[in-house]
Amino acid sequence: MTMNVSEEGLDRLQMVMNVDEFAPAKKAFGELIKGNELFVKNRGEYYSDVKNSSSEEASELYQFSKGLNPELAEIEHHQTPTKAVLACSDSRVTPGVIFSHVGFNMIFEVRNAGNIFTKEAEESMVVPASHDTPLMVICGHYKCGAMNACAAQRKTQQMNEAMPATVANLEAVAPKGITDADKIAEYNVANVVYRFANSANPVLKSVFTGKKMKIAAAMYDIDSGKVNFMDFALVKKMLLDNSHE
Numbered sequence: 001m002t003m004n005v006s007e008e009g010l011d012r013l014q015m016v017m018n019v020d021e022f023a024p025a026k027k028a029f030g031e032l033i034k035g036n037e038l039f040v041k042n043r044g045e046y047y048s049d050v051k052n053s054s055s056e057e058a059s060e061l062y063q064f065s066k067g068l069n070p071e072l073a074e075i076e077h078h079q080t081p082t083k084a085v086l087a088c089s090d091s092r093v094t095p096g097v098i099f100s101h102v103g104f105n106m107i108f109e110v111r112n113a114g115n116i117f118t119k120e121a122e123e124s125m126v127v128p129a130s131h132d133t134p135l136m137v138i139c140g141h142y143k144c145g146a147m148n149a150c151a152a153q154r155k156t157q158q159m160n161e162a163m164p165a166t167v168a169n170l171e172a173v174a175p176k177g178i179t180d181a182d183k184i185a186e187y188n189v190a191n192v193v194y195r196f197a198n199s200a201n202p203v204l205k206s207v208f209t210g211k212k213m214k215i216a217a218a219m220y221d222i223d224s225g226k227v228n229f230m231d232f233a234l235v236k237k238m239l240l241d242n243s244h245e
């Protein structure tokens, strides 16, 4: 099974991935990049810092996070997060931690095994879209168990019985010959970004066509702590690889 990718769909994707076009999205994107840089720099000390704030560098991370934190009274009745992230359920991929956005009202998180596109994930993103959140990030990661399950099924031809729906979803996102789990993870992100950008959901469609919400594609490296963003050209290439099968 492969995915249909159309010229119009790619045009919409390019528009939606143009983060610079919308100032609030650009600002949110910059804060995520800065937050991840601080996390990479300080992650060794991160946990001890949260406990005792002993390291000066880690304090920088803590200060950054604190600076973004709202007063509790401000969020009693509503939320105003400027980022929404679809990430894997993996306990090492916690968006608030890897972007140094630790606290309330910062990141609207949607998570499932493999950060796959499902109807439920799509509808969950309606909430931040309805709260003027300017940036959505699709954040995949390397060493992902769901990707391993898909890769194993491809290598052994044995149907996965534990996560059949997840693996079937992933089977569609990467060219058949790809059996490397990390590659499947990248293809999945490209696929998910495309599907959000071309969502028929009325709220999502409205914010994307109205240029009120942008989408960034990302891969998180558990070993280094670094989040690498994928540009439109790379995402497009992967989508075409898959659709030309």
Ligand SMILES: [Zn+2]
Pocket (backbone or CB within 6 Å): 088, 089, 090, 113, 114, 115, 141, 143, 144, 145, 146, 147
């Ligand atoms: Zn995972």
